[in-house]
Amino acid sequence: MKAALAALVLTTALSACSSGGNSSPVLSAIWQKVKPGARRDAEAAAAEAAARPRIVVTFEKIKDTGLAIIRARVGEDTRGVMLYGRAVNDEFVTFASQLQQTMTLQGSLITGTRAIGYDMLSLRTDAGDPVTVPTPPEEWPRSLNRDYRFTGDTPGGRLISVRCRLTKGSEHELELLDKTFATTIMTVRCAGDGVRFTNYHMVQADGQILTSAQWLGPDQGMVEIDILEPFTP
Amino acid sequence: MSVRGSLIAATALVFGLPLGGLAEGFAPSFGSYGSIGIIDMPNAAMQPDGETSWSFINNGTSSGGVLNFQFLPNVEASARIISLDDWTAPGVAFGDNTLDLKLRIARETALRPAIAVGFRDFLSNGPTASEYVVATKNFGDNLRVTAGLGWGRLGSYNPLFSTGTRPPVDNSFGYGHMFSGDAALFGGVEWQTPIENLTLKAEYSSDAYTGEQVFGGFTHNSPFNIGAEYRLGSHFSLAAYYNYGSEFGLRFSVAGNPNRPITPQDLGVGPAPVNARPADYSRDVSWAIGPVQSRMIDLLSSALAEDGIIVQEGRITGDTLELYINNTKYTRQPMVVGRLARIMAGSTPPSVEVFRITLMAGNLPTTTVEIKRADLEAQVERPNAGPDSFASTNFSSAPAHIAGENVWQREIEKRMSWRLSPNIPVNLFNAGGLGEIDLILAGSARYRVTNAFDINLSVTQKLLGNIGDNAGVNLSPLPHVRSDAPLYSNAGPVVQQFTADFQTKLAPSLYARVSAGYLERMFGGVDAELLWKPATQNWGLGAEIAYVKQRGFNALLGFQSYETVTGFASLYWNTGWKGLEAQVDVGRYLAGDWGGTFTLSRRFTNGWEVAAYMTLTDVSFADFGEGNFDKGIRLRIPFDWTLPFESRAATTINFGGYGNDGGARLNIGNRLYSTIRGNDTTDYYETWGAYWQ
Numbered sequence: 001m002k003a004a005l006a007a008l009v010l011t012t013a014l015s016a017c018s019s020g021g022n023s024s025p026v027l028s029a030i031w032q033k034v035k036p037g038a039r040r041d042a043e044a045a046a047a048e049a050a051a052r053p054r055i056v057v058t059f060e061k062i063k064d065t066g067l068a069i070i071r072a073r074v075g076e077d078t079r080g081v082m083l084y085g086r087a088v089n090d091e092f093v094t095f096a097s098q099l100q101q102t103m104t105l106q107g108s109l110i111t112g113t114r115a116i117g118y119d120m121l122s123l124r125t126d127a128g129d130p131v132t133v134p135t136p137p138e139e140w141p142r143s144l145n146r147d148y149r150f151t152g153d154t155p156g157g158r159l160i161s162v163r164c165r166l167t168k169g170s171e172h173e174l175e176l177l178d179k180t181f182a183t184t185i186m187t188v189r190c191a192g193d194g195v196r197f198t199n200y201h202m203v204q205a206d207g208q209i210l211t212s213a214q215w216l217g218p219d220q221g222m223v224e225i226d227i228l229e230p231f232t233p
Numbered sequence: 234m235s236v237r238g239s240l241i242a243a244t245a246l247v248f249g250l251p252l253g254g255l256a257e258g259f260a261p262s263f264g265s266y267g268s269i270g271i272i273d274m275p276n277a278a279m280q281p282d283g284e285t286s287w288s289f290i291n292n293g294t295s296s297g298g299v300l301n302f303q304f305l306p307n308v309e310a311s312a313r314i315i316s317l318d319d320w321t322a323p324g325v326a327f328g329d330n331t332l333d334l335k336l337r338i339a340r341e342t343a344l345r346p347a348i349a350v351g352f353r354d355f356l357s358n359g360p361t362a363s364e365y366v367v368a369t370k371n372f373g374d375n376l377r378v379t380a381g382l383g384w385g386r387l388g389s390y391n392p393l394f395s396t397g398t399r400p401p402v403d404n405s406f407g408y409g410h411m412f413s414g415d416a417a418l419f420g421g422v423e424w425q426t427p428i429e430n431l432t433l434k435a436e437y438s439s440d441a442y443t444g445e446q447v448f449g450g451f452t453h454n455s456p457f458n459i460g461a462e463y464r465l466g467s468h469f470s471l472a473a474y475y476n477y478g479s480e481f482g483l484r485f486s487v488a489g490n491p492n493r494p495i496t497p498q499d500l501g502v503g504p505a506p507v508n509a510r511p512a513d514y515s516r517d518v519s520w521a522i523g524p525v526q527s528r529m530i531d532l533l534s535s536a537l538a539e540d541g542i543i544v545q546e547g548r549i550t551g552d553t554l555e556l557y558i559n560n561t562k563y564t565r566q567p568m569v570v571g572r573l574a575r576i577m578a579g580s581t582p583p584s585v586e587v588f589r590i591t592l593m594a595g596n597l598p599t600t601t602v603e604i605k606r607a608d609l610e611a612q613v614e615r616p617n618a619g620p621d622s623f624a625s626t627n628f629s630s631a632p633a634h635i636a637g638e639n640v641w642q643r644e645i646e647k648r649m650s651w652r653l654s655p656n657i658p659v660n661l662f663n664a665g666g667l668g669e670i671d672l673i674l675a676g677s678a679r680y681r682v683t684n685a686f687d688i689n690l691s692v693t694q695k696l697l698g699n700i701g702d703n704a705g706v707n708l709s710p711l712p713h714v715r716s717d718a719p720l721y722s723n724a725g726p727v728v729q730q731f732t733a734d735f736q737t738k739l740a741p742s743l744y745a746r747v748s749a750g751y752l753e754r755m756f757g758g759v760d761a762e763l764l765w766k767p768a769t770q771n772w773g774l775g776a777e778i779a780y781v782k783q784r785g786f787n788a789l790l791g792f793q794s795y796e797t798v799t800g801f802a803s804l805y806w807n808t809g810w811k812g813l814e815a816q817v818d819v820g821r822y823l824a825g826d827w828g829g830t831f832t833l834s835r836r837f838t839n840g841w842e843v844a845a846y847m848t849l850t851d852v853s854f855a856d857f858g859e860g861n862f863d864k865g866i867r868l869r870i871p872f873d874w875t876l877p878f879e880s881r882a883a884t885t886i887n888f889g890g891y892g893n894d895g896g897a898r899l900n901i902g903n904r905l906y907s908t909i910r911g912n913d914t915t916d917y918y919e920t921w922g923a924y925w926q
Contacts, residue, residue: 087613087614089610099502101502101503102504102506111616114503114926115501121926122614122615122617123616149617150922151926152922153919153920154918154919154921155622155624155921155922155924156620156922157619
């Protein structure tokens with residue numbers, strides 16, 4: 001018993017070194033944490049970051065960049081990561097972070113993610129989906145269908161088809177960066193193929209979505225995005 | 234058709250049956266045999282597809298380890314390596330290595346129970362051989378009831394009726410004993426208690442435990458067994474039993490599932506975005522004249538090396554860019570193809586319309602993937618991009634080199650390379666003392682003479698361990714081609730391998746290899762191999778022949794007198810269904826015995842692989858010794874299953890194939906099929922989802 005357990009643990013953890021300079025990623029990660037001076041380095045970096053003047057992001061500064069920009073928050077991250085428009089393929093706009101994590105949006109609907117965790121390959125939705133085309137809240141349809149695709153063991157991957165019910169919620173005063181917006185909370189409740197989730201969108205009177213909480217898949221869960229500067233052709 | 238015939242026919246059909254209905258109730262758990270069941274009795278429950286576990290069991294009458302694997306959604310397999318106490322004589326245990334199978338022939342529905350047919354010690358009339366038909370029904374979320382009918386051991390207590398005469402236990406191979414002899418009823422209940430993760434079990438056993446009572450002090454006082462299981466998270470479970478009215482038993486299990494996640498989490502770097510070329514892009518190809526071509530590939534090669542893609546050959550013309558590459562980073566080949574195509578689209582003039590990417594396995598080009606840039610631009614980020622891209626991509630067998638002029642070729646930058654790594658062999662098949670283990674420091678060096686010709690040296694030094702310490706007298710009547718393994722397990726330094734290896738492609742679908750020298754720890758000689766495997770075909774044929782001489786026990790060089798010719802014809806078939814792959818090798822083994830090996834493996838999208846094999850030769854079961862014939866299971870676990878980034882590193886664990894002379898093959902690490910597998914269109918189909926990742 002002990003022998004087999006020890007073998008499993010050791011085989012996984014022990015390093016290998018080679019003329020190519022490669023070493024075990026597991027050991028490398030541990031070494032980076034425990035090597036002499038690592039703690040001092042981390043503390044110094046934290047102190048340096050705290051001493052830096054805080055950058056206040058405003059809509060004006062966002063506009064000045066001339067880029068389409070979104071901000072995404074995944075999991076317990078409260079600050080979010082900025083992603084910048086990098087590619088346009090018809091109505092699909094791909095945003096990328098500095099670390100090349102990408103998120104593709106059709107209008108305000110997230111239709112793909114990469115390197116953010118468990119990838120969403122693609123999303124097909126009904127024509128006229130109000131999350132893809134700015135639609136005033138009172139004109140949102142009552143239901144629609146969406147097909148999510150995740151990686152699987154065929155080119156089509158794992159397909160999850162859901163039927164969504166769209167409902168208009170309460171008015172909400174949204175504070176975003178340096179501005180306040182009057183929005184309506186729109187709720188999109190989806191279910192099908194063994195999953196059930198609810199997306200929320202804060203929508204302006206003209207249908208422009210400013211902030212969303214959207215489902216990225218059964219393994220990834222939800223992501224919140226702020227559309228700080230939408231893509232305009 | 235007789236009852237026996239019907240049962241055997243039903244089990245044969247189960248692989249193809251479209252089974253409807255819904256599984257209900259709480260999660261199934263292991264019995265004391267390490268398979269899904271009640272305590273000693275089985276049930277018809279199944280785990281999620283791919284669930285894999287290792288259990289340590291001690292029932293009071295036997296102890297050992299069990300590798301359990303949900304091979305298919307309706308097929309459960311277990312490899313058991315147990316020691317039956319006081320079986321052969323008082324104080325003398327019997328080491329039993331068995332393969333158990335359970336096939337679900339009907340799923341549970343609202344009105345009908347799940348029904349399964351099972352075999353313990355499949356195709357072998359050994360001490361634990363038994364067959365059963367069992368039905369299991371869940372009532373609500375907390376109660377599961379099972380009833381079944383067993384033959385063999387499971388028909389030995391209070392039999393109900395008889396289906397012919399069962400031959401006495403003789404460890405013979407075959408199916409003649411199956412579903413014959415006395416049949417008895419068994420059953421039990423499992424209750425998921427209000428205490429989270431605690432399940433209580435009780436059963437009526439139809440096993441009389443006759444063999445255990447012949448020499449041992451064991452007494453079978455009661456057919457009723459009771460037990461409790463506690464699950465620690467989703468990976469560990471601990472169970473305790475009070476069995477037979479006289480014995481306590483324990484089980485500890487470690488479990489994991491290669492389907493969770495089906496592909497690894499990616500917190501690395503995403504693929505490069507693709508912007509379509511404008512409609513009026515320049516189709517001028519005059520730029521592709523002169524040194525600009527090789528300069529472009531030079532730059533591309535440097536950039537790609539940062540991402541673990543090593544360009545070996547390249548050629549760019551006005552409208553085509555062709556690269557031969559080694560993927561050193563990504564587990565799934567379509568992922569490197571997709572990322573490379575995106576980079577090509579972003580770094581080449583708009584006139585380049587065709588991307589030809591050839592994946593190499595070592596120095597062997599395998600499959601050429603041809604992608605039209607216009608297709609890439611039309612599909613990227615769109616719904617249905619996965620199926621559309623696979624349909625528009627061309628696959629073909631790659632020639633040995635890129636044809637044409639001005640081909641860029643990577644120089645051999647470092648002829649000498651080396652690697653130092655720990656190696657932890659485990660011998661679980663020493664039935665007397667389960668779990669012999671060594672910790673070995675392994676050093677290897679390679680001198681690359683040409684791209685196709687290497688000199689390889691591997692030396693090990695045992696640091697600590699006990700493999701070989703319990704070696705007994707070797708009474709094998711066969712040439713001692715493997716049974717002297719403990720004598721080879723000396724401290725070292727040991728020259729494990731010292732070979733000259735030549736690999737090449739003779740034609741786009743024909744691979745060749747010759748290795749000469751100290752091929753492995755126990756044999757040296759010359760080994761030659763041919764493999765015919767078109768990239769667009771899901772099967773291939775191989776032939777291998779070797780003249781070898783047995784090496785000396787001492788750690789370095791030298792030979793003994795035994796020499797032989799060994800060789801095989803092989804058929805490889807990638808079924809394309811749930812990652813299943815079959816291999817048949819027929820030929821002459823090291824001890825001069827003739828026979829065949831059948832291997833069935835299942836590879837998961839995320840790199841996990843489980844392979845089960847069995848070898849039958851003209852060596853009699855008596856001459857073969859413990860286990861009657863060679864069989865085992867091999868488990869490969871990729872590291873990136875547990876890491877948040879891509880890595881091609883993996884660990885392999887073998888259960889079986891240790892120390893038997895019959896059915897023994899040369900341990901050659903660079904056989905052609907194992908080198909190039911994972912690169913045909915069937916493999917690409919199964920993992921193509923990664924193309925856009």
